[in-house]
Amino acid sequence: MREGRVSVEIGEAGTQAPSKADRAELPGGWAWATVEDLLVGSDAGKSFKCEPRPASPDEWGIVKVSAMTWGEFRPGENKALLDETLVNDAYEIRAGDVLVSRANTVEHVGAPVLVEEVRPRLLLSDKSLRFQPGSGIDRKWFIYWLRSPTVRKAVAAKATGTSDSMRNISQSDLKAIPLPVPPxxxxxxxxxxxxxxxxxxxxxxxxxxxxxxxxxxxxxxxxxxxxxxxxxxxADPKHAPITTSPAVKDGTLPPLATGWRWARLQDIADVVGGVTKDSKSEHDPALTEVSYLRVANAQRAQLKLSQVTKMRVAPKTLAKLRLHNGDLLMTEGGDRDKLGRGWIWEDQIQDCIHQNHLFRARIQERATHPKLLGWYVNSAARSWFEANAKQSVNLASISISKVKLLPVPVPPAxxxxxxxxxxxxxxxxxxxxxxxxxxxxxxxxxxxxxxxxxxxxxxxxxxxQDPEDESAEDLLKRIRAEREAAEAERKAARRAATQTKRKSRAKPHVPASSDAPPASDTPLPEGEQGTLPMEFTA
Structure with missing residues (x-):
């Protein structure tokens, strides 16, 4: 074990060490650096027009952010490039690359993956970054560090964007994150x-x-x-299931116990839609402010009421839509497999109503217990909701007329x-x-x-720690030299490419006519005007 701990701060240009308040003592042989200090190069992908399908093996593809989201590189998460004449194979992904998601959800922005296996002809996208660690940097260690709580906290602080579903972080912000580097x-x-x-x-x-x-x-x-x-x-053999309903045979409805029967929801409950929020009414003092439930409040067999919003409505609207104990709430739109989810209202909030994307079913004359109906719509009825929904581009929905026809089991009276x-x-x-x-x-x-x-x-x-290990300071100096050499090589390549482009754009040389007089350095006598021989042929 190496003796003692020392606080090391790298003082070379381009290194951003932590402040004194944040700097921790490091084991001997370690050093503070930034992500950029560990790299000999980095690439940002580009935006391309793609087809909405994965690329075939002989096509070029662009990786999606989902290829870098789940802790391992997923090459199948890509889109086929529309115009392959735009391909620059310098951005092709190769085994050993460290990729980072530059734009993603709050949870996954800045998520790193190590590319271990990759298909040919796969390119970086504009939402991905490639880091090229210098020799001596263990790539698995580097990935683990990029996933550490310290880095996740730094990424969350630097990520920008107003959308809850998508955040962005710049390459410069990622490369500026400080880290302790071991040998x-x-x-x-x-x-x-x-x-x-x-x-x-x-x-x-x-x-x-x-x-x-x-x-x-x-x-x-x-x-x-x-x-x-x-x-x-x-508990009681008399409730053994029966299968007399034709609907059971084709699998659309579950079997009922003896003594139970099928009915339509409209036969046992009053079903109504909710109210649409009107921004013009928010500050109208003549209206009553009440709580109202949204789709987010209606979850599978439960109501989540930690965040309930307010709106202003007319007294007659409140009287019509005020929730009563035992009302069942069901979602009208959203993902197809979540239609109809919801639960029982139990007077948790006084004077509460529901929005137009929730249906309310109020059971008549105690035809069934609210929880029996609630359990049914959240389990066996899910397939019925999916089968009777309409699908738009991104969302599914079901009409109130359809919901009223939902077959429901009715227990004995x-x-x-x-x-x-x-x-x-x-x-x-x-x-x-x-x-x-x-x-x-x-x-x-x-x-x-x-x-x-x-x-x-x-x-x-x-x-x-092992005192015989190469120190992190020596490692960083070596990477610095590699980075400078790589940058010099890149500059030379860019100069060569620029010169080649200039030559290709230069005007072609036009040789002098053989009839022109020979060039002479002798000046013409003052007052004389030179003449050029001219021939005209008929």
């Missing part, structure tokens, strides 16, 4: 130690996510079984029996919720362990 041999030891531990973390995360998906599938099954009476098989179905469903779903919460906690724990590992690694506390 080359220690970089490899850190990368190997991180890889070994993170592989185990990823295996645990995969199991937890698989368990989450299975729990979600089981939750859908339990909601459907409770909403059709089938969940009570073991006995209210106590309905309550028994609800109690059994809630008990089973509560167990699944506890398991899902355990999975969420497990994933949060693995994420915290990953952050801790990266923090320890880049503070020099994950592996031992």
């Amino acid at each position: 080359p041999s220690e970089q490899r030891r850190i990368a190997n130690a991180l890889e070994e531990r993170i592989v185990r973390l990823e295996a645990t995360e995969l199991k937890l996510r698989t368990a989450e998906r299975r729990l979600e599938q089981l939750r859908d099954f339990i909601m459907s079984a409770a909403a059709t009476g089938v969940l009570a098989w073991d 006995d209210e106590q029996e309905q309550a028994d179905f609800v109690e059994l469903g809630e008990r089973v779903l509560a167990r699944l919720d506890r398991l899902a919460t355990a999975c969420e906690k497990g994933l949060a724990h693995t994420a915290a362990l990953r952050r801790a590992l990266l923090t320890e690694a880049f503070a020099g506390r994950l592996v031992d």
Whole structure:
């Protein structure tokens, strides 16, 4: 173990060391630098017109940001180039490249990947950057560092853009991020130690996510079984499922327990749409300010009410659309597989209404329990909503006339029996919720362990130091020399290209006519005018 810790600041031109307040003591042999200090070059891709399909193997393609989003390079995430005459193969992606997403979602902007395998004829896009680390920089260590909490925090602070879905970061901002650099041999030891531990973390995360998906599938099954009476098989054999409905045979509707029947939603509930927000009414003092629910508040079998907005409406609108305890809210538009999602209103907010992209179903004469209906529309009815929706370019929607025709299971009229179905469903779903919460906690724990590992690694506390290692200062000097040589080579290539272009544009040399008099340095006598021989032929 190298003895002692020292605070090192690189003083060479072009290096931006952290401020004294942020600078931490480093192990001996380490040094502060910036991303730019580790590079011998970098490239920014260009924007091209592309076809909305992946390139075939013999075509040139442009990578999409999704190729750099998920922690590994995905060459299949590309678009076919429309005009291949514009190709500059200097921007072709090659194995060993370090790529960074310059524009992406808040979570993934600045996300790095190491290209290990790549198909030929794939180019950088204008939303991607390529970093070329100098010799002595371990690329896996560099990728791990770019994914560290410190860098993610710096990227979040520098990323620009007003859209919540897309942010941008400049090449100069990325290259200016400071970092502690260990000796080359220690970089490899850190990368190997991180890889070994993170592989185990990823295996645990995969199991937890698989368990989450299975729990979600089981939750859908339990909601459907409770909403059709089938969940009570073991409790009472009289509820064994029947399959007398023709709709069951073609798979459009689930089986019902004995004593249950099918009806249309309009037969058991009043279904209405909501109100459209009018910006002109926002400051009208004659109107009443109330809370209103949006599509974002209606999630799968739950209402999320942490962010509820306000609007002003006329008293008659409030009277018509005020939500009552037991009302079921369902989404009208959005992604096709999310149509109809929503849940039961339970008077959480006084005087609350809903917008026009939510439908409200108010059950008549206690025809069914609201939770039985809510479970049904969030499970078995999902396929019906998808089949009856209309698709626009980006969104799907379903009309209120269609929703009123939704086939719904109706339980026996006995209210106590309905309550028994609800109690059994809630008990089973509560167990699944506890398991899902355990999975969420497990994933949060693995994420915290990953952050801790990266923090320890880049503070020099994950592996031992070796006093025989080449120092980071010597490494940075060597990279600086490589960068200067590479830049000189690039300048020479640009000069050569410019000269070639100038020569190609120069006017061709026109030789003098053979009839012209020979050039003479003897001046003409004053007052004399020279003449040129001229011949005219008929």
